[in-house]
Amino acid sequence: MKLPRRQFLHLAACAAALPTASRFAWAQTYPSRPVRIVVGFAPAGGADIMARLIGQWLSERLGQSFIIENRPGAGSNIGTESVVRASPDGYTLLLVTFANVVNATLYEKLNYNFIRDIAPVAGLIRLPDLMAVHPSMPARTVPEFIAYARANPGKITMASAGNGSSGHLAGELLKMMAGVNLVHAPYRGNGPALTDLLGGQVQLMFPTSTSSVEYVRSGKLRGLAVTGASRLETLPDLPTVGEFVPGYEVNALYGMNAPKGTPADVIDTINKEINAGLANAKMKARLVDLGGTIIPGSPADFGKLVSEETEKWAKVIQAANIKLE
Numbered sequence: 001m002k003l004p005r006r007q008f009l010h011l012a013a014c015a016a017a018l019p020t021a022s023r024f025a026w027a028q029t030y031p032s033r034p035v036r037i038v039v040g041f042a043p044a045g046g047a048d049i050m051a052r053l054i055g056q057w058l059s060e061r062l063g064q065s066f067i068i069e070n071r072p073g074a075g076s077n078i079g080t081e082s083v084v085r086a087s088p089d090g091y092t093l094l095l096v097t098f099a100n101v102v103n104a105t106l107y108e109k110l111n112y113n114f115i116r117d118i119a120p121v122a123g124l125i126r127l128p129d130l131m132a133v134h135p136s137m138p139a140r141t142v143p144e145f146i147a148y149a150r151a152n153p154g155k156i157t158m159a160s161a162g163n164g165s166s167g168h169l170a171g172e173l174l175k176m177m178a179g180v181n182l183v184h185a186p187y188r189g190n191g192p193a194l195t196d197l198l199g200g201q202v203q204l205m206f207p208t209s210t211s212s213v214e215y216v217r218s219g220k221l222r223g224l225a226v227t228g229a230s231r232l233e234t235l236p237d238l239p240t241v242g243e244f245v246p247g248y249e250v251n252a253l254y255g256m257n258a259p260k261g262t263p264a265d266v267i268d269t270i271n272k273e274i275n276a277g278l279a280n281a282k283m284k285a286r287l288v289d290l291g292g293t294i295i296p297g298s299p300a301d302f303g304k305l306v307s308e309e310t311e312k313w314a315k316v317i318q319a320a321n322i323k324l325e
Contacts, residue, residue, distance in 0.1 A: 024135065039078030046171060046211075047254070055097075061276065075103055080114065098166045098253055099164075114306075121271055122275065124289070128209055131224045133204050134197055146244075157185050162189065209234075225244070233288055253309065298305045
């Protein structure tokens with residue numbers, strides 16, 4: 001049967017519109033079931049807290065549960081790989097952390113390429129460390145510390161949460177840029193390292209701001225500086241290391257990624273809602289209280305940041321010859 005030309009063109013136009021219409025309708029109904037946010041670390045840590053904050057926000061905004069799934073192990077690689085291998089349908093997300101940035105270089109063999117095999121969704125916050133010393137240390141400023149360290153090479157022990165942690169790399173970067181010799185003492189986590197710094201068993205640490213702000217406020221630790229690019233709102237009198245060592249900057253980061261191939265409409269939906277959370281006064285205040293600086297933006301913006309940080313820390317890891325234990 002031969003269709004009249006006008007009827008044929010009408011049907012052809014409708015058929016051409018079907019893929020677009022169906023994609024639009026699918027995006028409009030997302031999410032239609034609970035979404036998993038995979039965290040590569042155990043519950044109660046900074047990554048877990050961040051995931052639960054943003055998960056609660058997304059649940060309220062999108063009307064579906066965003067369930068936190070903790071999959072610790074291998075420096076977050078187990079959880080990350082599970083997301084890389086997950087179905088790219090928007091129902092499995094990854095909380096991105098600083099570990100994802102450094103693991104590309106720190107681990108000689110990974111079963112995935114983080115930048116190539118996973119799609120950026122949105123940035124959340126950047127978190128600086130603090131440069132903190134035990135009160136028995138004579139140095140009260142960064143310049144005084146550098147002068148003391150140069151006069152006493154190899155006599156200052158620097159604790160960290162472990163090889164490749166942000167605190168470890170913060171110390172290695174200071175060694176490279178300030179020309180000081182520090183002895184690294186890796187611990188199995190931020191807590192044990194901080195305990196020994198408080199007890200005076202070690203002299204220096206770059207602990208996370210969330211874990212150490214109160215110790216600095218109370219005088220149990222002496223804060224010398226913040227490792228980020230700007231001062232903390234919670235400790236406005238504490239300078240940045242970069243004010244004395246130009247170009248120095250260390251920030252952990254948090255964001256959200258999804259399996260490669262996740263529909264762009266779904267990624268845009270999640271990105272839009274996360275950015276709305278970062279602009280919300282109550283949510284923003286909670287993030288600032290953690291010592292963070294929010295990093296709103298597009299998926300491409302967050303992907304660019306991850307790429308830049310990966311390249312930056314690859315150079316530090318290689319120059320310092322950092323190896324896993």
